[in-house]
Amino acid sequence: xxHSHLSSVAGxxxxxxxxxxxxxxxxxxxxxAGLVYFAGFSGAEAxxxxxxxxxxxxxxxxx
Amino acid sequence: xxxRVLAIGLIAGLVAGLAIAALQHVTTTPLILAAEVYETAQHxxxxxxxxxxAEGIQRTAATSVADVAAASGYALVLIGLMLAAGEAIEPRRxxxxxxxxxxxxxxxxxxxxxxxxxxxxxxxxxxxxxWWVGAAAATGAGLFLLFRSEKLAxxxxxxxxxxxxxxxxxxKPAVPQSTVPAELxxxxxxxxxxxxxxxxxLTGFVVGVLWREFSAxxxxxxx
Numbered sequence: 001x002x003h004s005h006l007s008s009v010a011g012x013x014x015x016x017x018x019x020x021x022x023x024x025x026x027x028x029x030x031x032x033a034g035l036v037y038f039a040g041f042s043g044a045e046a047x048x049x050x051x052x053x054x055x056x057x058x059x060x061x062x063x
Numbered sequence: 064x065x066x067r068v069l070a071i072g073l074i075a076g077l078v079a080g081l082a083i084a085a086l087q088h089v090t091t092t093p094l095i096l097a098a099e100v101y102e103t104a105q106h107x108x109x110x111x112x113x114x115x116x117a118e119g120i121q122r123t124a125a126t127s128v129a130d131v132a133a134a135s136g137y138a139l140v141l142i143g144l145m146l147a148a149g150e151a152i153e154p155r156r157x158x159x160x161x162x163x164x165x166x167x168x169x170x171x172x173x174x175x176x177x178x179x180x181x182x183x184x185x186x187x188x189x190x191x192x193x194w195w196v197g198a199a200a201a202t203g204a205g206l207f208l209l210f211r212s213e214k215l216a217x218x219x220x221x222x223x224x225x226x227x228x229x230x231x232x233x234x235k236p237a238v239p240q241s242t243v244p245a246e247l248x249x250x251x252x253x254x255x256x257x258x259x260x261x262x263x264x265l266t267g268f269v270v271g272v273l274w275r276e277f278s279a280x281x282x283x284x285x286x
Contacts, residue, residue, distance in 0.1 A: 024065045024146055025142075027069070028146065029140060032072065033140065035136030039130075040133060049116065050125040050128070051133075056255070057255050057259075058168075061191035062181075063185055
């Protein structure tokens with residue numbers, strides 16, 4: 001019984017860590033996609049002109 | 064955890080972005096400047112383009128900032144995907160994931176839309192952007208299924224996802240035309256892929272090293 005209690009506590013610990021990792025993953029993907037969008041895709045004229053050489057060099061579609 | 068993820072993503076992006084900016088300065092940028100001479104000679108100077116960085120140091124600075132933004136973005140996407148997949152983040156694995164990142168955003172996309180110099184004939188940019196995102200995402204997902212699954216059905220789906228963007232086909236101009244000599248265009252396509260690969264590998268390596276260091280320090284203070 002003690003053993004099963006311990007393993008369920010361990011299970012809870014693992015799942016709490018997993019939830020934290022998923023949350024961090026979501027934030028990372030959101031911020032990361034935003035930065036890639038800004039550098040490579042934004043249609044704003046100033047963003048395009050500033051990132052022009054980067055877009056060509058990193059094979060983002062340009063012009 | 065979120066703070067650690069953002070800090071590592073941004074530091075890795077800064078290191079890889081600045082390294083790539085230096086690499087571009089001696090590889091791709093001189094080719095872009097040469098191509099613009101041909102483009103301007105043929106079409107004249109386009110007026111009313113809005114703000115653009117002045118030639119010289121301002122343009123180099125703008126490119127460097129955009130490189131850091133792109134590399135930080137890719138670093139965060141790399142960390143996000145590895146965390147979501149439950150992968151241990153350390154240098155070798157992070158570099159392996161980064162190689163798949165390059166295969167997705169560099170190789171697969173270049174197969175349909177070769178890296179182009181200014182002055183090449185192109186179709187509507189939004190259609191190309193949609194194809195680009197679709198090709199990168201499908202290739203990434205396909206590689207994940209191929210490497211991670213042991214079931215034949217999932218692996219077949221992975222292979223199909225990798226092939227799909229090329230069966231659909233990238234938007235291409237009816238007639239390939241360019242104001243740029245083919246010699247310059249070929250050199251640009253090759254060097255931009257090399258720069259792109261270097262950016263991904265360096266990003267993955269720095270993410271892996273920093274994650275290991277931060278984790279070791281976190282454990283040190285906890286115990």
